[in-house]
Amino acid sequence: MSPAENLHPLDAALALEPVAEGRARGRTHPAWANMVGPFGGITAAQMLQAICIDPRRQGEPLALTINYAGAVADGEFEIEATPARTTRTTQHWTLALRQGDALCSTGTAVCAIRRATWSAPELAMPAVPRADQVPVETRAPPVEWPRRYEFRFVHGGWPDYRKAQEAADSRSVLWVRDAPPRPLDAPALAAIADVFYPRIFRRRGRFTPAGTVSITTYFHADAAALAAQGARPLLATAVGRRFTQGFFDQSAELWSDDGHLLASSHQVVYFKE
């Protein structure tokens, strides 16, 4: 067995090979396949990883925006990560993922140097049963990537497509972690920010062609706080705001199991109906 075969599936997907300053080569991994092309969360994680492995990086991920311009085909791709401007506290990056001449994704990211300051939570973690009191979901949609996560739905699980029952709200609340479990870091969190099935599925009670157009994730925790969370499940919530004219937006929150908001994430999603 080669070393690569021992890698966690997330680490296998994140194994980028630097080919020049600011350019890294990767390849799609069948473990992360979605309906068409890879799971958007893994693309976001890979693009953030290109920054994380860049020796020019200063600070830790604070903000990440990824725009899905075209599907990534199975095979190799190249990520271009450019530090556009570095200040004392923040470093602004631009990102592009290409396959040959085809631009598949664009993005921007900000890394930041965090400092001890006045701190306060505002949003409180929802009151829910502990992860070990919520059964692991055994059903899965007929695509590969959800098998890379352990889902424990508190509210708003996979719709039962046989019933096709419309719901008045699109909210989901769940415990989630990588499967198999893996210590948390920023790329893993960037991927988890996209694990919510499109909120339109929940409102309509059935599958609808839909895909993320753009996702933005804000990181509220440094590497030490992510490491402290380890491989334990995160509490995750997602809800939509307005569904109209082929698009909707949804917002997600990702909490450590001791009640700290680790990331908030927002996306706008295309749907066909």
Add this chain to the structure above:
Amino acid sequence: MSPAENLHPLDAALALEPVAEGRARGRTHPAWANMVGPFGGITAAQMLQAICIDPRRQGEPLALTINYAGAVADGEFEIEATPARTTRTTQHWTLALRQGDALCSTGTAVCAIRRATWSAPELAMPAVPRADQVPVETRAPPVEWPRRYEFRFVHGGWPDYRKAQEAADSRSVLWVRDAPPRPLDAPALAAIADVFYPRIFRRRGRFTPAGTVSITTYFHADAAALAAQGARPLLATAVGRRFTQGFFDQSAELWSDDGHLLASSHQVVYFKE
């Protein structure tokens, strides 16, 4: 009086001069000055405007992310707007605002062709008094740009710095429109998405050095819906999630006066404390 002097201050700021394909020249306008450099909302509006005036544009604004990498100095700037990929439904743009060799802001945007689909609201507009029942705020912070807006605070107005009283929540709810009134369009909405003073001011009850690092706005309304809102006040809400290690995020919602969500907007903000 030259024609330019008759322009609404927003239109004066948005008056970009195309200098080549994908390159437009603008200049800062004293009416929009902030503590250091211009109001972030006007920069976002100007960068979106560069797309709106580009003959290559297909569709209407759906998503806009602007990253504030460095302050814009008083004077001329150039905006580069590049259509990175155009599909049947969406058009992905990359954006940069430069002054000479200095990159001041980066960004990405998505324009989209909206179609009639299944539609549903989810979030409901907060129940508040009508705009004409809420007094116009007469106080203003000691910077110029807030004078370009008419604010009617329902909840969470400008902190009274003399009291310096900490607040348990950072929420503001207000009616807001351009001053003088001006019919709504996408660049105007992009600017209004940033009219909320940093939520840390409200939590701390006083001024704190703070600045937006990155803002993302999702547009839920087409040009006809924005035009139908006209120059009447929008209902606007903003709230923070977590304040830690020098950064926090806040989310905003902008509603038509007849209860439709026109835009949702999120930002991550630097603060020093």
